[in-house]
Amino acid sequence: MKVSQTLHFFSLSSLLIGFMLLSTFSINSWAAEQVTSHPKYNYLESEEVILIEVGKQKSEVLVRSWVGKKELGAAILFSNPGMNADSAGLQAFLRRELPHTGWATIAITPPKKVSRLNFSTSPENISKAGEGKFNPNNAERTPQYSKAQWEKIREKQETFITNTMNKLDEIGTPYPGKRILIATNQGAGFVISMLSKNMLAKPDILVLINPFMGTTHENLGLPKLLATLDIPVLDIQSADGHVASQKTTTDRRLLSPQNEPYRYRQQLMLLNLDHAEAWQTCLDLIEGFAHRVNNPY
Structure with missing residues (x-):
């Protein structure tokens, strides 16, 4: 037993x-x-990272809820192509600080950056050491993208943006209220172009920071497209903005509605956007403009 x-x-x-x-x-x-599950954002809380399918690929959307009693709506953040949804600097700062002002943040992943064509030299044209020769034809720029190639590239990028934005209605359901679309650099250029073609739903407020496009033709056409948008626009230009954005600063202001501060306002910043003080200034400008638009009288 x-x-x-x-x-x-x-x-x-x-x-x-x-x-x-x-x-x-x-x-x-x-x-x-x-x-x-989200190795790129393993420093964030898991519920902050939402994985969506955009076409045949996966893409991350970062969400932060309101902090405090104010619940005004949501701000959608769209950065420069090639960056991620939590890019260091202004993007990351706004994503974390806007919820304290009553705006939940929804940061999307931008499309991939277009690769630049570099100088190329054929191996047989490389001078041997000690020859002391230079042939100006040795270093020739590779052919630039043709118009048809650019159109295909833009179409793919715009499709990616459209498909991403279409997912945000469901993601933003817990945050009713107004919608602010905040776009920076070439991301802002895309937004202007796509809104003018009715490819994106109109936000209640549009914030542009150093907007530009990658080709001269597209870039110089932005001011006219911007003037056609029938939504309140805050146009922020920093001292260190891309040279392409600086080239259109004056035209963006002159072609947009005059003496209509609730329709269009351009703000020139003396500080560079690599300074934390400039980030706070941008936050204050966005909060102030949104307050005036929502409370005009």
């Missing part, structure tokens, strides 16, 4: 130990899945 009881005890012990090991393994596996 004692032998039987002993064997029974060891059997139960073995089952218990096996169950504990299996449970521990399962928990560790689940934890690893949680940590590695």
Whole structure:
């Protein structure tokens, strides 16, 4: 009897130990899945990162809820192509600070950046050491993208943006109210162009920061397109903005509605956007403009 009881005890012990090991393994596996599910943003809370399907690829959307009693709506943040949804600097600052002013933030991943064509030199034209020769034809610029190629590139980028934006209605459901679209650099150029073609839903307020486009033709056409938008626009130009954005600063102001501060306002900043003080200034400008538009009288 004692032998039987002993064997029974060891059997139960073995089952218990096996169950504990299996449970521990399962928990560790689940934890690893949680940590590695968004490796790019593993420094953020898991509920802050939403993975969406855009065409045949996955894309991240970062969401931050309101902080405090104000619940005015949501601000959609759209950065420069090639960046991520939490790009260091102004983008990351606004994403974290706007919720304290009553605006939940929804930051989207921009489309990929267009690769630049570089100078190319054929191997047979490289001068040997000591020859002391220079042939101006040795370094020739590779052919630029043709008009048809640019159109295909733009079409892909615009499709990516449209498909991403179409997902935001559901994501933004917990944050009813107004919608601010904040776009920077070439992302702002895309927004101007796509809104003018009715490819994006109109936001209640549009904030542009150093807007430009990648080609001269597209860039110089932005002021006219901007003037056609029938929405309140805050146009911020910083001292260190891309040279292409600086070229259109005056035209953007002159072609937009005059003496209509609730329709269009351009703000020139003396500080560079690599200064934290400039980030705070942008936040104050956005908060102030939104307040005036929402409370005109």
